[in-house]
Amino acid sequence: MSATRERVIGSIRREVLGHILITNESHAQQVLSTYQQHYNEHRPHRARNQLPPDVPAAPCCAS
Template sequence: MERWGRNLRDECIGHVLLYNERHALAVVSEYVDHFNDHRPHQGRQQRVPCHNSSHML
């Protein structure tokens, strides 16, 4: 969890001016979607954690 929090801070929040709590929640939500669905990971075959297994060959 500490590593993910550091990633969130370094890759997202550190580059965005947050106006209020609602804006912060929207930015973090979008980052979480990107992190889990689009960003390459050092896992099996560089797949993201939420990959769709029905697309496997």
């Protein structure tokens, strides 16, 4: 398995599965879908200077 996949699986385990008891497959799909949206639209990423992946660039500062 690649390092990227292992990193994503580790993030899911730490940030989601360690806090929520999954009751069935549809619940798991709902939880993972919600986490995917959070991960791509809101969660800061160090490699992107604390920007989420779906944000193209840092907002411009108004002087």
